[in-house]
Structure formats: C-alpha cells, structure tokens
Amino acid sequence: MKFSNLSANYKNISVFHGLNGEIKQNQVTTLLGPNGSGKTTLMLILADLKKPQIGNVIYKEQSLFYLAQKNQVFDYITVEQLLEIAILRNKNRNLKFEETIMSILELKELLSKDLNNLSGGQQQRVWLAYAFLQPAKILLLDEPLTYLDVKYQQIFYRLLMQEKKRGRTFLISLHDINFAKRCSDNIWYLTPTVLVTGNTDTLLTKDLICRYLEVEDYLI
Numbered sequence: 360m361k362f363s364n365l366s367a368n369y370k371n372i373s374v375f376h377g378l379n380g381e382i383k384q385n386q387v388t389t390l391l392g393p394n395g396s397g398k399t400t401l402m403l404i405l406a407d408l409k410k411p412q413i414g415n416v417i418y419k420e421q422s423l424f425y426l427a428q429k430n431q432v433f434d435y436i437t438v439e440q441l442l443e444i445a446i447l448r449n450k451n452r453n454l455k456f457e458e459t460i461m462s463i464l465e466l467k468e469l470l471s472k473d474l475n476n477l478s479g480g481q482q483q484r485v486w487l488a489y490a491f492l493q494p495a496k497i498l499l500l501d502e503p504l505t506y507l508d509v510k511y512q513q514i515f516y517r518l519l520m521q522e523k524k525r526g527r528t529f530l531i532s533l534h535d536i537n538f539a540k541r542c543s544d545n546i547w548y549l550t551p552t553v554l555v556t557g558n559t560d561t562l563l564t565k566d567l568i569c570r571y572l573e574v575e576d577y578l579i
C-alpha cells in the first residue's frame with residue numbers, strides 16, 4: 360500500500376503536506392511524532408476514514424482495519440457481544456485463533472461484563488482483541504499501548520510478533536521509543552512537510568530521535 364503527496368487540513372489549518380510512503384507488507388512499521396503532529400490524521404487517511412486535501416493512496420487488494428486511540432461505546436454491551444461483532448465479520452471462523460486471542464489477553468473472565476464498567480487497561484485489552492479478531496490483513500493501531508501495564512505491554516508485543524508471523528502487516532503509532540525499537544522493522548517520523556522513513560536501526564539513533572521528536576537528549 361503506497362501513498363503520495365498527501366496533505367491534510369482541518370478547516371484550512373494545515374496538519375501536513377507532501378507526504379510519501381509505503382506500508383511494507385508483512386512488517387511492523389511504527390509511526391513516531393510529537394503530540395499533535397498528525398499521526399492519527401495520517402492513519403485516518405490511510406484507513407479511508409478522512410479524505411486528504413491533496414494526494415492519493417493506492418490500495419492493493421488487502422483488507423484493512425483501523426483501531427482508534429480512544430474507543431467508546433455509549434450503550435450497554437458485554438465484552439462477548441463486542442468481540443462477536445469482530446468474529447462474525449470473518450467468513451470462516453477460526454475457533455482456535457479466537458481461543459488463543461481470548462486466552463493470551465486473559466479476557467475469559469471479562470466476557471460477561473459491561474464494557475463500560477471495565478478499567479482503562481481492561482477496555483484496551485478488549486479493543487486490541489477486537490482488532491486482532493477482524494478479518495483484516497493490515498492493522499493500523501493508534502497508540503495500542505494506551506493504559507496497558509507492563510505485563511500487558513509484553514503480551515501485546517508477543518501477539519504482534521505472532522500475527523506478523525501469520526502474515527499480517529502493521530502500522531502502529533507509539534510514544535514509547537524502546538518499545539518501537541523492539542517491535543519495528545521500519546520507522547516513520549512525521550513532520551509537517553516530510554515523512555522520514557527507513558529501517559529501525561538506521562532511524563532510531565539519538566540524533567534523529569532528538570531532531571524529529573523535539574527533545575534535547577535521549578538515551579537509547
């Protein structure tokens with residue numbers, strides 16, 4: 360999946376322009392950038408949920424799912440009911456896979472609970488399961504570590520690697536550079552005028568982290 364010359368505005372205020380890039384198949388790409396730099400906006404455009412001002416995205420025939428940074432359901436819904444929505448989108452159910460996701464994310468004891476009454480981290484585990492259970496080859500996950508404690512961050516890492524091995528492609532946005540270093544094949548730094556792309560070893564250097572994430576010093 361490739362995109363070229365992407366520009367995004369909100370009410371005539373530019374977020375970024377002239378971005379080019381490619382989501383490489385069967386790899387993990389991590390999008391980094393300061394707060395407000397436009398990571399969510401770029402993901403929304405790639406997921407076809409927002410129109411770019413200029414530019415285009417070329418989709419290959421691959422299904423895509425976008426998991427937002429903040430997810431909310433206003434009505435009563437149990438965890439099981441929510442996950443069923445994802446599961447039933449699959450033409451062929453894979454019971455073993457469903458079982459694996461539920462057990463790795465330790466959701467079984469939460470299935471009958473109202474999603475809205477769960478803690479932030481519990482809700483995030485449910486939403487991650489919701490994403491992994493979708494019949495999508497490409498997953499765009501916007502700040503997937505939000506609310507997760509150290510244990511579940513590690514579990515998320517394991518799931519990410521497992522799903523990559525099963526042939527899935529990931530674009531994730533993160534603020535945790537150490538996690539990015541561990542999980543990513545590629546890094547994207549988002550700036551208002553250019554998307555700096557490359558492999559993780561080349562791009563996650565102290566100098567580039569300082570330049571693109573606007574910090575004075577960083578120990579990596």
Ligand SMILES: Nc1ncnc2c1ncn2[C@@H]1O[C@H](COP(=O)(O)OP(=O)(O)OP(=O)(O)O)[C@@H](O)[C@H]1O
Pocket residue numbers: 369370374392393394395396397398399400401428
């Ligand atoms: N619906 C909207 N209407 C107007 N402005 C918006 C809207 N959504 C985002 N913006 C603005 O666009 C810019 C980019 O926002 P975006 O959420 O894409 O950034 P981000 O990199 O994902 O930020 P963060 O790291 O804080 O999640 C910000 O200045 C934000 O205020």
